[in-house]
Structures are given as structure tokens and as C-alpha cells.
Amino acid sequence: xxxxxxxxxxxxxxxxxxxxxxxxxxxxxxxxxxxxxxxxxxxxxxxxxxxxxxxxxxxxxxxxxxxxxxxxxxxxxxxxxxxxxxxxxxxxxxxxxxxxxxxxxxxxxxxxxxxxxxxxxxxxxxxxxxxxxxxxxxxxxxxxxxxxxxxxxxxxxxxxxxxxxxxx
Numbered sequence: 001x002x003x004x005x006x007x008x009x010x011x012x013x014x015x016x017x018x019x020x021x022x023x024x025x026x027x028x029x030x031x032x033x034x035x036x037x038x039x040x041x042x043x044x045x046x047x048x049x050x051x052x053x054x055x056x057x058x059x060x061x062x063x064x065x066x067x068x069x070x071x072x073x074x075x076x077x078x079x080x081x082x083x084x085x086x087x088x089x090x091x092x093x094x095x096x097x098x099x100x101x102x103x104x105x106x107x108x109x110x111x112x113x114x115x116x117x118x119x120x121x122x123x124x125x126x127x128x129x130x131x132x133x134x135x136x137x138x139x140x141x142x143x144x145x146x147x148x149x150x151x152x153x154x155x156x157x158x159x160x161x162x163x164x165x166x167x168x
Contacts, residue, residue, distance in 0.1 A: 014158060015119055018127040019134045019142060022110050026092055027063045028102060033083065034071040041073045052082055060090045066102040067094060100135055107138035114142075116149050124150040125161050 034040045036051045067083055069075050084094050095105045124146050126139060139155070147153045147165045154161035 013122050015122050015124045016127055016158070017119070017124055017142065017146060018130075019107070019138050020127070020130040020132050022107070022114070023130075023132040023134060024064075024092075024106060024110070028066070028099060029060060029063050030066045030068055030099060030102075031060075031083070031087070033067065033069050033075070033079070034073065037069075037071065037073050040071045043073065043075060043079055048079060049082070052086055055086070057086050057090050060087050063091050064093045064102055064106055065091045065095075066099055067096050068098060099133075103133060103135040104137040107135060108141060111138065111141045111145060114145065116146055119146055120149045121151050123152045123154065125154045125156065125158060126164075128156045 036043075036048055038044050038047065065087060067080055080096050087094055093102070093106055093109075095102050097105075126142055126146065143153055143155075143164060147167075150165070151167055152163065153165040154163050156162050
């Protein structure tokens with residue numbers, strides 16, 4: 001009865017990939033342009049341009065920003081481009097959309113630059129439960145990139161993983 005307990009997970013060549021470790025710090029903000037529209041529905045170019053010129057863009061220094069319009073207005077593409085031209089010198093990243101789309105865009109550039117060569121021919125677990133708001137798209141992008149080199153890809157924790165991919 002005095003057999004030594006062996007931690008097989010620790011002895012295996014299993015690699016854990018935790019997207020949460022790549023979560024970039026920085027404030028996230030949504031910039032809703034509906035208040036810049038006439039009656040929150042019509043974009044009048046002259047007034048819109050004047051508002052954009054007078055706006056204090058420095059408040060977005062080192063922030064990640066999602067541009068949106070929460071009213072049912074039809075916003076021409078140039079309007080978002082104009083706002084982006086003013087906010088870009090201050091913001092880390094700017095996208096059109098909501099907070100989830102912003103997080104997905106942030107993680108897309110992070111995952112594109114991750115070196116997965118350490119995962120070559122190894123079983124990899126993409127860690128689940130995150131305390132930070134890692135978007136679902138980040139898990140999809142990570143899976144796609146890692147499975148190109150890994151022997152197998154799983155999701156979850158070592159004690160309760162879900163197999164996703166195994167190279168034949």
C-alpha cells in the first residue's frame with residue numbers, strides 16, 4: 001500500500017497553451033458616434049466633420065477602441081475612416097464593431113505572431129477557463145494555427161480535456 005503516486009501528466013510531453021497569458025493590458029473603449037448625427041439618424045457631412053475636428057482624441061491614448069453607431073443610421077464608410085484618421089495617433093487599435101469584435105481583432109494579431117514551433121509533434125492542450133475576456137474566435141484561431149504542427153490538440157485541462165484533433 002505504500003506505492004508512490006506518479007503524476008503522469010507532469011511526466012508526459014503534454015504542452016499547455018493558455019491564451020490568457022497573451023491578453024494585452026490596456027483599457028478598452030467603445031466610441032458611439034450616434035450623438036454626432038442629426039437626430040441620431042442622419043449624418044450631415046459638414047456638422048460631422050466639425051464635430052470630429054473639435055473632439056478631444058487624446059482621451060484614447062494607449063486604448064483599444066471599437067467604433068460603433070448604436071442607432072439605425074446608415075453610416076458611410078468614409079465617416080469611420082475619418083474618425084480613425086483622428087484617433088489612430090492615440091489608440092493602440094481601432095475597429096468597427098462591438099467589444100467582442102475588438103477583442104477578436106486584438107487576439108488575431110497576437111496569434112498571427114505566436115511562434116508555435118515548440119508544439120511540433122507534441123500533444124497540446126488549449127487551456128479553457130479564462131479569468132480574462134478571451135473571445136471565442138481566439139480559441140478558433142489558436143486551434144487552426146497549432147494543429148498545423150502539433151501531434152494532437154485538446155481543449156480544457158489535463159485532468160478533463162476534450163480531444164479536438166489528432167494527426168494520422
